[in-house]
Amino acid sequence: MTITQMVQQQQQQRIGEMSQRTRNKPHVNPYSTPGMSLNDGGDYREMVPVDEGIAQRIKQIAFDHMKNGYGVSDGEDISAVIRDYTMSCSPEKRLSVSWTLNEIFHSEAVRLGDYVHRQDPDWDWGKPFDTSILDGYRFGLDVQA
Numbered sequence: 001m002t003i004t005q006m007v008q009q010q011q012q013q014r015i016g017e018m019s020q021r022t023r024n025k026p027h028v029n030p031y032s033t034p035g036m037s038l039n040d041g042g043d044y045r046e047m048v049p050v051d052e053g054i055a056q057r058i059k060q061i062a063f064d065h066m067k068n069g070y071g072v073s074d075g076e077d078i079s080a081v082i083r084d085y086t087m088s089c090s091p092e093k094r095l096s097v098s099w100t101l102n103e104i105f106h107s108e109a110v111r112l113g114d115y116v117h118r119q120d121p122d123w124d125w126g127k128p129f130d131t132s133i134l135d136g137y138r139f140g141l142d143v144q145a
Helices: 003-023 052-069 076-087 094-119 131-136
Strands: none
Touching (some): 052 094, 094 131
16 A cells, blocks of 8 residues: 555545534544544533532642642643543533633632732742742632532
């Protein structure tokens, strides 16, 4: 099989996969998180109800990033938690759930950054600070199902 034939075969496979939607089968984005459905996705950028436990876990990870990495991390831990929870939801809800959890995380990280900056005006992301100032921090608003 030549390279041209291989490319043509791959294109035909992609076309076949894309036509699943017309056959009333869920379309899954091959370039995204596995299991993410694009059917009836609409505007996925909306806050949707999530379990209180996962919301608290997300906020705790943001807090841990601030305390252990001065607000900076490689993001692997938060990505894994969001991915695991998102995959427990129905495919049609996964995009919005993932977006909601990311918003909760970023909102908490910004609140933490503002809190630290009020205590230490010279502080900037990644710059060491006295982490004992976080002892008085209170987590942001809860998002409940």
